[in-house]
Every structure is written in C-alpha cells, then in structure tokens.
Amino acid sequence: MSAITPNATQHAKLPPMASRFVDVAALPWQKTIYEGVEAKTLLLERATGLLTVLLKMAPGTKLPDHEHVLIEQTWVLEGSLECGEGVCRAGQFVWRPAGSRHEAWAGAEGGLMIAMFQIPNRFYEKDGREIDFLGNDWKKSWGEAYERLEQSSV
Numbered sequence: 001m002s003a004i005t006p007n008a009t010q011h012a013k014l015p016p017m018a019s020r021f022v023d024v025a026a027l028p029w030q031k032t033i034y035e036g037v038e039a040k041t042l043l044l045e046r047a048t049g050l051l052t053v054l055l056k057m058a059p060g061t062k063l064p065d066h067e068h069v070l071i072e073q074t075w076v077l078e079g080s081l082e083c084g085e086g087v088c089r090a091g092q093f094v095w096r097p098a099g100s101r102h103e104a105w106a107g108a109e110g111g112l113m114i115a116m117f118q119i120p121n122r123f124y125e126k127d128g129r130e131i132d133f134l135g136n137d138w139k140k141s142w143g144e145a146y147e148r149l150e151q152s153s154v
Helices: 138-152
Strands: 037-045 050-057 062-068 072-083 086-089 093-096 100-117 122-124
Touching: 086 093, 122 138
Parallel strands: none
Antiparallel strands: 037 050, 050 100, 062 100, 062 122, 072 086, 072 093, 072 100
C-alpha cells in the first residue's frame, strides 16, 4: 500500500489491509508558502497524486492563480471559500473540473475545509515557475504521477 497519513505514527505498525483511523486533532498544522494558509494532510498517495487535506485559511487569505489539474472537491466546514464564480459557505460543497484555473480566497471569517485532489493543484508564479502549495516544483513533484494517469486513460 502506498497511501499514507504523514505524521500518523500509529499507522506504521498496521498490516497493509488494515483501516487507517486518523486522529486529526493530533496531527500538526503545516504551514504552506501562502501566508495564513495551513494544512493537515489526511491522505497522500504520492504515486498517483491522490491527496486529501484539512485546510485552514485566515480571513481574507488568497490562493493565487492556480490550475486544478484534475478534479478538485472541497467541502467547507466553517467560514467560506470564494472565487470569481461564487461563494461556498459552511456546509456547502464545490468541485472544480480538470483544467479549470482561478484565484480563490477565504471570506471575512476565514475558512476551514476538506479538500480532495486527484492530483495537487499547479500554482503559477509571476516569475514563470509552476509549483505546488508547499512551494515545490510541480513537475518534479507530480509530473510523473500525472503522466502515469494520463497514459492509463488512453
């Protein structure tokens, strides 16, 4: 099994087919490169790019220009997530098609949400770099997984 919950140390001794119960409160918040945005990684399967995160955004925090390389799903638990197309409030769900591109921000009360990615977003920096939300080169981190997915759908 290649899927993991980083920082969930109790998982290391489990058999491959055992369920992974995650104590989300015990996971540390991880800073991203975007001020006011923190994440707890709930599931990561690096080989395919599958990623589920609990995302916390401070009021008014902005995620700059990024592409949803494959489908992204977000369920807002508290506050709101906004973009040029609308507002997703607590208890609501939004999903974005593969290839869609935009900026997004938290509303005045901030936001807490679960975001599920088939592969992590690609952020476009003003200097031409393409990175993930931790600041890593997107192609180096996720290009191989994306190519495998593309080839498997042919």
